[in-house]
Amino acid sequence: MISRRLIALSLAALLLALIGGAAAQVFEAREFENPENARRYQVLISELRCLVCQNQNLADSNAPLAADLRQLTYDMIREGKNDAEIVDFMVARYGEFVLYRPPLKPTTAILWSGPFLLLAIGIWLLLRHLRRRASATAQASALSAEERARLARMLEAETSETDPGKRD
Amino acid sequence: MPRFTVPLGIFLLLVVLLGVGLTLNPRLVPSPLVDKPLPAFELPTVLDPEQRLSHDELRGRVSLLNVWATWCVPCREEHPVLVGIARRGEAIIYGLNYKDDREEAVNWLETLGDPYVKSGFDPTGRAGIDLGVYGVPETFIIDANGTIVYKHIGPFDDKIWRETLLPLVKKAQENSS
Known part of the structure; x- marks a missing residue:
C-alpha cells in the first residue's frame, strides 16, 4: 500500500x-x-x-x-x-x-465551439455504448420456451431431491 | 479489425495534430502592425541627444528598423549581420535602442561597429510599446510610403537575410520606384 x-x-x-x-x-x-x-x-x-x-x-x-x-x-x-x-x-x-x-469570429469559431462539440460527441458515444450493452444483456438473458421448460424441470428435480417433505 | 479502427484513427489524428503543433513557434505572434503605417515616434538619438529620429525620417525610401539593446544577448549575435548589410549597402538601417543605458549603447556602437543611419534612444520603452515590441531583437521592413511590410521577431542570420528579408526589401524597392 x-x-x-x-x-x-x-x-x-x-x-x-x-x-x-x-x-x-x-x-x-x-x-x-x-x-x-x-x-x-x-x-x-x-x-x-x-x-x-x-x-x-x-x-x-x-x-x-x-x-x-x-x-x-x-x-x-x-x-x-x-x-x-x-x-x-x-x-x-x-x-x-x-x-x-x-x-467570436470565423477564425475563432472552432476554439469556441470545440469543447461543446467534443462534449456532444462524448455523450453520443456514451449513449450508443450503453444502449448496445443493454440490448446485448437483454438478448443474453432471453430464454426460449424450450430452455424455460428445461430450467423448470431441473429446478423441480433439485428441490424434490433436497427437501422432499416441503413440497406443496 | 473494425474494433481497432476508431481508436487507431483517433490516435493517428492526434499524432498529426501534435506533429504540426511541434513545428509551429508560439513565440511568433502575427503582428497587427504589418501593412499599417509605422506608428509615430520622436526620440533623441543614441549618439547625440540633440539630434532626433522620428517616424517621418523613415519615409521616402525602403529601410529596416532594428530594435536592439545592449542587455539583449541575441542582439550581439545579430549585430555582425547588420554591420555586413550596411557595409554591402544592401539596405538602409535605422535603430531603436530599447530600454537601455545610453553610455553602454554608445560603447556598443563604438566597439562593435555602427550599422545604423541613426538609432533612436527609448529608455522607457514607450516607443517600443507603440511598435508592439515584446522581444528584442525585432526588425521591421518599412517601404517608401512608411508602411510596415514585414516584421521579423528574434535575431536573424545571413541565411535568413538572404532568403527571406532581402527579397522582401528588393520587392518593396521595386514597388516604390
Whole structure:
C-alpha cells in the first residue's frame, strides 16, 4: 500500500503547487479614486496576456514589459478611458493574441465551439455504448420456451431431491 | 479489425495534430502592425541627444528598423549581420535602442561597429510599446510610403537575410520606384 500513499502524497503536492501558482500575483501599490476602477484594473490585467511569458497574464507576470503594460493600463484608467479603449490599445499593438477571451469570429469559431462539440460527441458515444450493452444483456438473458421448460424441470428435480417433505 | 479502427484513427489524428503543433513557434505572434503605417515616434538619438529620429525620417525610401539593446544577448549575435548589410549597402538601417543605458549603447556602437543611419534612444520603452515590441531583437521592413511590410521577431542570420528579408526589401524597392 506504500505506492498508494505515495500517489496520494504527490497528488497533494501537485494540488498545493497549483494553488500556490494561482495566488502568485505581482504586488504593486495602486491608488484608485473609486473601487469600481480598482476592480476594472484587476479584471483588465488578468484578462490580458503577457507576450514575454506567454502563458501568464499581465497580473501574474514579472516581465518588465508586463510591468510597463500594467502601468499603462493604470494610467489609461486614471485618464478616464473605458475598457474597450484600453483593450483596443493593446490589440492594435500586439494583436488579438493578447486577449485571454478572444472575440467570436470565423477564425475563432472552432476554439469556441470545440469543447461543446467534443462534449456532444462524448455523450453520443456514451449513449450508443450503453444502449448496445443493454440490448446485448437483454438478448443474453432471453430464454426460449424450450430452455424455460428445461430450467423448470431441473429446478423441480433439485428441490424434490433436497427437501422432499416441503413440497406443496 | 473494425474494433481497432476508431481508436487507431483517433490516435493517428492526434499524432498529426501534435506533429504540426511541434513545428509551429508560439513565440511568433502575427503582428497587427504589418501593412499599417509605422506608428509615430520622436526620440533623441543614441549618439547625440540633440539630434532626433522620428517616424517621418523613415519615409521616402525602403529601410529596416532594428530594435536592439545592449542587455539583449541575441542582439550581439545579430549585430555582425547588420554591420555586413550596411557595409554591402544592401539596405538602409535605422535603430531603436530599447530600454537601455545610453553610455553602454554608445560603447556598443563604438566597439562593435555602427550599422545604423541613426538609432533612436527609448529608455522607457514607450516607443517600443507603440511598435508592439515584446522581444528584442525585432526588425521591421518599412517601404517608401512608411508602411510596415514585414516584421521579423528574434535575431536573424545571413541565411535568413538572404532568403527571406532581402527579397522582401528588393520587392518593396521595386514597388516604390
